Amino acid sequence: MADPAAEDPTTDEDVPRQSSWSRVVIFGAATLAVLLIGATIGMLIARTGDDERPAGQPGPVDIGFAQDMSVHHLQAVTMANWARDHSTDPAIVQLAFDIASTQTEQIGRMKGWLMLWGQPEEPIGEYMTWMSEPDGHGHGHGSGDSGRSEGATTMPGMASQQELNRLRSLSGRELDVYFLQLMLRHHQGGTEMAEYGYDHASIGAVRTLARSILASQGPEMNTMRTLLRERGGEPLPFP
Numbered sequence: 605m606a607d608p609a610a611e612d613p614t615t616d617e618d619v620p621r622q623s624s625w626s627r628v629v630i631f632g633a634a635t636l637a638v639l640l641i642g643a644t645i646g647m648l649i650a651r652t653g654d655d656e657r658p659a660g661q662p663g664p665v666d667i668g669f670a671q672d673m674s675v676h677h678l679q680a681v682t683m684a685n686w687a688r689d690h691s692t693d694p695a696i697v698q699l700a701f702d703i704a705s706t707q708t709e710q711i712g713r714m715k716g717w718l719m720l721w722g723q724p725e726e727p728i729g730e731y732m733t734w735m736s737e738p739d740g741h742g743h744g745h746g747s748g749d750s751g752r753s754e755g756a757t758t759m760p761g762m763a764s765q766q767e768l769n770r771l772r773s774l775s776g777r778e779l780d781v782y783f784l785q786l787m788l789r790h791h792q793g794g795t796e797m798a799e800y801g802y803d804h805a806s807i808g809a810v811r812t813l814a815r816s817i818l819a820s821q822g823p824e825m826n827t828m829r830t831l832l833r834e835r836g837g838e839p840l841p842f843p
Contacts, residue, residue, distance in 0.1 A: 761793020
């Protein structure tokens with residue numbers, strides 16, 4: 605009689621590989637679904653709700669906020685996904701999952717607005733030009749010219765490429781602490797942007813999203829400070 609095991613082409617070594625691949629597919633599909641949901645919500649809100657300016661006529665703050673905050677959020681999602689997949693600390697994994705889920709949906713919402721407004725997903729020139737005071741002194745963190753510069757600081761709280769590379773090189777407690785440090789600083793920068801957007805955006809849906817960002821990131825920052833203390837870490841300086 606033929607051995608049933610001999611007829612099964614799947615080996616024990618294939619099981620972890622298949623499980624890992626399934627996990628990647630599931631997370632990828634979930635991320636795409638959240639982005640689509642966010643974009644749909646964004647388009648519906650932009651069509652239906654604004655007391656001060658028609659949805660088709662966004663101001664520079666509305667456009668700049670949606671463009672720059674999408675980029676800012678995307679880095680947070682990238683860092684959170686890495687920590688979620690590589691940390692062994694349940695508290696870090698849960699925090700990273702929550703951040704990635706929330707900000708992925710918000711990215712979809714902002715990209716939905718930009719599509720409706722006929723605007724590019726990223727600004728053509730510098731980042732942060734929309735954060736300007738009436739006297740012309742802005743909060744921008746751009747390169748000082750009309751285009752991108754590799755050496756330019758982009759937005760407040762953003763991690764550099766060197767910092768991202770270091771994050772990917774760490775494991776264990778060092779990974780957890782460094783992730784918390786980078787993400788806490790990232791949230792601090794995002795809070796500055798959200799506060800300005802809430803105070804100066806013309807479209808009600810944009811102000812609502814800015815308020816939602818402040819409401820979610822405030823408690824998350826408190827959680828990260830607590831987790832850092834428990835793991836012997838200190839926050840990174842924030843200008």
